Amino acid sequence: MFNYNRMSKKVYIGCGAGFAGDRYDASIPIVNEFKNIKGPKYLMFEVLAERTLAIAQQFRIQDKSKGYSPYLDFYIEPILEDCLNHNIKIISNLGAANPIGAAKRIIEIANDKKINKPKIAVVLGDDILNYMSKHDILNSPTMEGLDIKNTQITAANVYLGAFPIADALDKDVDIVIVGRSVDSALALGPLIHEFKWKPDQLNMLSSGTICGHLLECGAQVTGAYFADPGYKDVPDLYNVGFPIAEFNENGEFYITKPKNTGGIVNKATVTEQLLYETHNPNQYIVPDVIADMSQLNLIEEEENKVLVKGGRGHKKPSHLKATICSESGYMGEAEMSYAGPNALHRAKLAIEVIEKRVQKIGLQGKTRFEIIGAGSVHFSSEEETSYENNFDGDYRIRSAGFFEKKEDAEKFVAETYSLYCSGPSAGGGARTSITAESSTASILIDRKIIDPQVKIEII
Amino acid sequence: MVKVIELPVHSIAHSRAGDKGDVSNVSLITYNKNGWENIKVNATESKVLEIFKHLGATNVTRYELPNLMALNFVIENALGGGVNSSLRLDRHGKTLSSYLLYHLKLKVSLNMLPDNSPYRIKFNRG
Numbered sequence: 001m002f003n004y005n006r007m008s009k010k011v012y013i014g015c016g017a018g019f020a021g022d023r024y025d026a027s028i029p030i031v032n033e034f035k036n037i038k039g040p041k042y043l044m045f046e047v048l049a050e051r052t053l054a055i056a057q058q059f060r061i062q063d064k065s066k067g068y069s070p071y072l073d074f075y076i077e078p079i080l081e082d083c084l085n086h087n088i089k090i091i092s093n094l095g096a097a098n099p100i101g102a103a104k105r106i107i108e109i110a111n112d113k114k115i116n117k118p119k120i121a122v123v124l125g126d127d128i129l130n131y132m133s134k135h136d137i138l139n140s141p142t143m144e145g146l147d148i149k150n151t152q153i154t155a156a157n158v159y160l161g162a163f164p165i166a167d168a169l170d171k172d173v174d175i176v177i178v179g180r181s182v183d184s185a186l187a188l189g190p191l192i193h194e195f196k197w198k199p200d201q202l203n204m205l206s207s208g209t210i211c212g213h214l215l216e217c218g219a220q221v222t223g224a225y226f227a228d229p230g231y232k233d234v235p236d237l238y239n240v241g242f243p244i245a246e247f248n249e250n251g252e253f254y255i256t257k258p259k260n261t262g263g264i265v266n267k268a269t270v271t272e273q274l275l276y277e278t279h280n281p282n283q284y285i286v287p288d289v290i291a292d293m294s295q296l297n298l299i300e301e302e303e304n305k306v307l308v309k310g311g312r313g314h315k316k317p318s319h320l321k322a323t324i325c326s327e328s329g330y331m332g333e334a335e336m337s338y339a340g341p342n343a344l345h346r347a348k349l350a351i352e353v354i355e356k357r358v359q360k361i362g363l364q365g366k367t368r369f370e371i372i373g374a375g376s377v378h379f380s381s382e383e384e385t386s387y388e389n390n391f392d393g394d395y396r397i398r399s400a401g402f403f404e405k406k407e408d409a410e411k412f413v414a415e416t417y418s419l420y421c422s423g424p425s426a427g428g429g430a431r432t433s434i435t436a437e438s439s440t441a442s443i444l445i446d447r448k449i450i451d452p453q454v455k456i457e458i459i
Numbered sequence: 460m461v462k463v464i465e466l467p468v469h470s471i472a473h474s475r476a477g478d479k480g481d482v483s484n485v486s487l488i489t490y491n492k493n494g495w496e497n498i499k500v501n502a503t504e505s506k507v508l509e510i511f512k513h514l515g516a517t518n519v520t521r522y523e524l525p526n527l528m529a530l531n532f533v534i535e536n537a538l539g540g541g542v543n544s545s546l547r548l549d550r551h552g553k554t555l556s557s558y559l560l561y562h563l564k565l566k567v568s569l570n571m572l573p574d575n576s577p578y579r580i581k582f583n584r585g
Contacts, residue, residue, distance in 0.1 A: 051543060144480055225475070230577050232473060268473060268488065271527045275486035277477030279533045281522050297526055310526075328544070368546035376548050400546040439543050442480070 008249045011194045013042045013187050013211070014258075015243050017075055018218025020047040024074040026218065026242045029258035031082045033244065040194050043083060044186040045075050045092035046216045053180060054325035054438040056096035057155040067098030072105055080106070081115050084174055091165060091186045095177040097155065099124065102177045103459035118175050121168035125454035126157045126180040128322055128445065137324060140443040148441050151326035158322040158450055161287030162208070163199070165189025168456045180323070182286045184212025191247055199316070205289040206313030207251040210296070213284070214255055214273050214308070218242050221255055221273040222304075223263030236262025252309040254301070265304040283314070287447070290314040319444035328439035332401050332409035334416030334432040335372070338424070339394040346424040347371050347395040350416075353423055354399055357415045363408055367401040396429075402437065409434045461568050462582055469560035470578040471571040472498060476556040481541040483511075483552045485559050488529040490573035495528035501565050502530055510562045511537050511555070532559075 012034060016027025027043055034041045047069050060067025069075075072094045083090055095102040103120040110117055128137065137156050138149050160178065162185035168176045170193060178186075188208040191197065197204045214221050219240045227234040234240070241261025247253040255265055274293060278284055284291040292312040299307040338347040351369045358367065370376040373395040399416050403409040413432035420430060468487065471494035476485045487502055489495040508519040516537040521530055538552045539545035569582045 226473075228473070231469070231573075267527075268490075271488045271529055272473065272475040272486065274527070275477075275484070275488070275524075275529060275531050276475050277479060277484065278531060279479070279482070279484055279522075280520075281524055281531055294524065295526065296524075331546070366546065370548065372548065398548060400548075402544075402546065437543065440480075440541075 009039070009194070011040045011042070011191060011247045012037055013044060013190060013215060013245045013247065015044050015046065015215040015218050016079070017045040017047050018216060018220060019049060020052050020069060020071055022047070022218050025078060027075070027079050029261050030242055030244060031079050031086070031088060033258040034088050035082070035086050040190070041086070041088045042190040043079070043088050043090050044215065045090070045094060046183045046186055046218075047071055047075070048093040048096055048180065050323055050325070050440050051438055053096055053157055053323070054155045056098070057325070060097045065101050065104070067096060068102035068105060069094040069096045072102055073109065076106055077109055080109060080118070081113055084115060084118055089169070089173075089190070090175040091190060093178050093181055093183075093186065095122065095179045097127070097179065099177045099179045100457065100459065103175070106175060106177075107459065119173045120175045120177060120459045121171055121173040122457045122459055123160065123164045123168055123176065123178040123181070123454065124457060125164070125450065126160050126178070128156045128158050129153070131453050132156075132449070137443065140445075142441040142443055143321070144441055146441045148324060148326065151439070153324060153326050154438060155325040156322060158320050158445055159287060160320075160450075160454060161185050162188035162192055163288060164454050164456065166192035169193035171456065171458060173458065183216035184209045184286055185288070187212030187215050187245065188288065195249060199288070202289050202313030202315065203311060204251050206291040207253065207311035208247070209284065209286050209289055209291045210274070210293060210308065210311045211245050211247060211253050214270060215243050215245055217273060217276065219263060220276065221269055222257045222265050223269050226269050226272060232268070234262070234264050238262065251311060252307060254305050254307055256305040265306055266300055267298045267306060270298055270306050270308065285317055287316060287320050289316050318447060320447050320450055322443050322445050324441045324443060325438045328437045329402055329404045330406045330409035331435050331437050332403065332413040332432070333398065334413040334430065335396055335398045336416055336419050336423070336427045337394070337396045337429040338427055340426070341392050343393050343395050344371070344374060344391045346426070347397050349424045350397050350419055350427060351399070353419065354415045358412065361411065363401075363403070363412055365401045365403040365408060365412065367399065367412070369397070369399050372396040372398055406434065463566045463568050464581055465564050466567045466578060466581065467561050468498065468502065468563040468565050470567050470576065471565070472560070474556035474560050476552055476554070478538055478542055478551045481536050481538045483534045483537045483555055485532045485534060485556050486529055487532065487559070488527065489571075491571065492528065493568070494571040495525075497565055497567065497571055498530055499523065502563060504532070506563060507532050507534070507559065510559060515539065
């Protein structure tokens, strides 16, 4: 009997990182699984949050060769040789503010390991500061309704789509490095390349986008960020397997994970990730298509293997979203613990002391004080917790404040630290930190401005 | 008569919260058809807004996904300015999912619970 499934082409995509800071060795079981699979295989790493890019731009200003993801070595080094030997192509936004720098660094790693030099394509064009004036950027209306006219831009990048990644793959490369792209494009790009999809194949582009969306947060689809012991149990979470998608020509795909790993893939884990950071599920907007999840069906076909079908797509948007990062001063944070009898009253007194001291020394800034263990994460600072509190217990005060000058943030955290000798009885375990802050706003840019600027360079 | 007990929606659904700027989205995904019929009717926009109002929420939009037996709530201005401008400990509002699961109380019957749910014990008493 003619078995269509056996004849049809399948593309395999694994995801080895879902954010900058994800487990560095997570891709190894995926690569080992891929060694035994025939057919096109891709490994994606998604490591670029909004803030990460602003920080990367600062590194680039200090040193022109830097500005790519500071985690590049950690993710690439363990798997580079196996990927090249087994024809597993790497797709990643490790490029951050300097994709060419990232490609050069990967070639250095290959040299150090004495393996063949990989052929790397770099997608350029996301950095709009290269072709739009600061004046035009700052005078664009923001999607949040924020006024950014007087801010100091540290990074301005537009979210590119998947077609540039597919074009890069058409050049027969081993690795594609991008800066800012929509995360799901890291999967959709290879699918466009393999199945030769055209821009008007909206249902296919939508299914590929949904596939990318399910993969882009790594193990969040395979049982991580899911466990609720007794209610939603996950086996061997410490060893959770990162996801692999097995994508069929007809637009249907499976989400699964490598053998001999922990975690779980079922309808519940897939649905949680599907709706993660989704607003209107009928209109999930990316540069290549507007994906519609409303007709999706999830079927548990085998243990740890879920079939996803029914992606529908609508015409791509006329404008693309860009994120504008700007400097926004410093945040000071400090914590101190109070435990044992009457601890909550001592913690409250500690906050009263800090608030009055901040007023007395005349520090100007937005501040927030809260008690960890008494509803801190679920309440605004003005609100009394609705949980029942015991005055005896184990509590931790937290003070946080924004200041224009670093010096003021330092003075602010010192007011919590000084409780060691000048606060209520028996405070301990103080920790303080100061972080340079970056604020972001989003603007929409006509893709007619963007499209001609997108270029592929081979390194 | 079917026994009905008021319980946190945690008994019949699970959830994950995501952030984009100052907008949070919190899903509510049921374990079975009976649970779905319950939240479809009773997990309303106004109840969810009431639950997140003290955090500054100004508007809630609810989306239905019947195929997945799930709802998605989009909650505006609930994140203290969003991940880059909030002074909160949980700047992303990641923990808002568990806040909804605890504070949204619904009338629940045994056939809405998943197998082996620890909440089953509540139906055995009396």
